[in-house]
Amino acid sequence: MLVLFLVLLTAAVVWLLSTLLGGGWISAVLLVAAIAVFALVARRVVRFVRLAAAPMSELIEASARVEAGQFGTQVAERGPREVRTLARAFNAMSTRLAETDAERRRLLADVSHELRTPLTVIQGNVEGILDGLYAPDRALLERILAETHQLERLIEDLRTLSMADAGALALQREPTDLGALAADVVAAFAPQAAIGKVALMVQAVEGLPDLEVDPLRIRQVIANLVANALHHTPSGGRITVSVTPDGDGQMLSVTDTGSGMDADAASHAFDRFWRSAGSPGAGLGLAIARDLMRAHGGEVELNSSLGTGTTVVCRFRPSRT
16 A cells, blocks of 8 residues: 555655756656666565564564563564664563562562561560569670670661661761771770681781772771671681782772682672571671772772682772862
8 A cells, every 4th residue: 555655655755846947768768767766665565564564563472571570581683683673672571570570579578588588586485474484684684785786787788788788878987997996896806706716817017108099998898708708617717818019009808717708709709688598687787888989989809719718909099179
């Protein structure tokens, strides 16, 4: 129908021109040529429309399925080049939506599990006191308080991660001696290291310039790394916190002689809620350290070998004045 319409339209236009120009065999040739050209163009247009119609219909139907929550829906990449490009972009978008939805579901499940554990302990102990099964002595109350602290830490960790994701993590930057800050953090972990018979030391190059960082957030980074190292370093092991120059910036590294990780475990070390077998905690420490370093414009990397220990390196860019 479209071809016939174009042919008739062309004929009418050529007839009008031939009438205005006086007619003759030239007009007749012009008419035939114009009809042939327009017929060829119309044929190509119709072919393009037919080739694009089915793939576009599939894209529309697939879009409706994605809107209904069927993330990951895919379509065949066929038809004209432009339609294939559109289908490829749709498939990539749908795949990312499916991955994001799966990550969201996993995160909700992990958060629920981690929140449930201290809440269950608190609830069980309080109910035991009310039922007269437990005496509300100091030891029991301290256990309940410890669980509330664990719950508080988890909530604060989740809040930090949420703010980092949203780009709303406010940093209170001020000139900070990274070596002195590391020494202060290590001193706070000294009693825990002594109980576990782990040698904990600081090696900081003197005379390094101050960094413009948020000392509370960087303290959190160092504390998370040291705590993680203590969890995986057996009695008789050693943990070294070093602060050294790194080009025109500075580098903080935490090295332990603990159990270490294989390549697969190391590749997941910064994943939220990921923990190796038998690891305590919620699996958020390294993820938070990474996000806080990124917020400061720095970067963090991990090197580990199974049975020989782990080193986590934080690289700080030079201070800007």
